[in-house]
Amino acid sequence: MIKQLKSLGLAFGLFLVAPTLFAQEVLNISSWAPPTHHMNAVVWPTWGKWVEEATEGRVTTKIEYKLASPLKQFELVRDGVADAAWIFHGYNTRYVATQAVEMPNLGTSAEAASVAYWRVHQKYLAKADEHRGVTLIGLTSHGPAVIQTKSALKDLGDLSGQKIRVPGGVGSLVGKALGVTAVKLPAPKVYEALSSGVADGIFMPMETQKSFRLKEVVPFVTIMPGGLYYGSFAFIMNSDFLAGLSEKDRAAVMSVSGEKLSKLSGQQWDAADTAGLAAAKEAGTTITTASADIHKKYLTIMAPVEAGWLERANKAGIDGKAALEELRAIARSY
Structure with missing residues (x-):
């Protein structure tokens, strides 16, 4: 009888612990372009898949629309209304360092520009601390x-x-x-x-x-x-959301961000330019x-x-x- 009670107690304890052990965090992404835009149709979903795989399913993503205008996306993430978003730096005059990638006559693909941009930001531009208040998880540029x-x-x-x-x-x-x-x-x-x-x-x-x-x-x-x-964009995340994850999951999320996310986005800008040219013709x-x-x-x-x-x-x-x-x-x- 005592053995049975112990077994029941253990089972009940596991029942109480299980929700914590298997809790799933949903990372809500705010986006402002049409759902068919490559950022929403390919970039965010692909990154979301990477995040889910890297965290073994403990973090998933969901795209939300019309939470705020494109001009208010930074504040939306900073204040925790959304967990992540993408912003265009040109909508706010606070950004100066980010204009490095925007200069005329770069003459490269968006992928090349985006990868170069991330590396140079980490080495030089980050000193300006222009994304203070949020966590920067990627940078990208549209094509010419x-x-x-x-x-x-x-x-x-x-x-x-x-x-x-x-x-x-x-x-x-x-x-x-x-x-x-x-x-x-x-x-x-x-x-x-x-x-x-x-x-x-x-x-x-x-x-x-x-x-x-x-x-x-x-x-x-x-x-x-x-x-x-060229045109500069950033992928940003709410710092409290990131801090609320386990150390293992924080590292996992960042491992699929940075240059990897920047490169993916650049590739999709290039693909979109090709599609746009074909549609124009x-x-x-x-x-x-x-x-x-x-x-x-x-x-x-x-x-x-x-x-x-x-x-x-x-x-x-x-x-x-x-x-x-x-x-x-x-x-x-x-």
């Missing part, structure tokens, strides 16, 4: 931005005075240098702005011809050799590559932008020249 307009361009001067949606960051500095009338609004609003006449054109990567259906509203695309500019979009003379003129116009960034980076305690040179060297030899 292109000029998308409602009317054909013969020269850069044709952009002067046109209402062009600019993204923030270096993309906005490009617009200012080219004399456009800047239209500032988040990416999900660009189709409406173009279709309603609020904007005459837009600076964004080729992928948006498909992902944001811009092939329907901007029939002319001008490609700047080397890239008009199918829709009959007129695609033109700027001439060598126009490219040379553009680089001359943009030289002060790079010089200005170097000055601001140095003021932030970063060796801007070394960071930019190394980023370009890694990306171009990738």
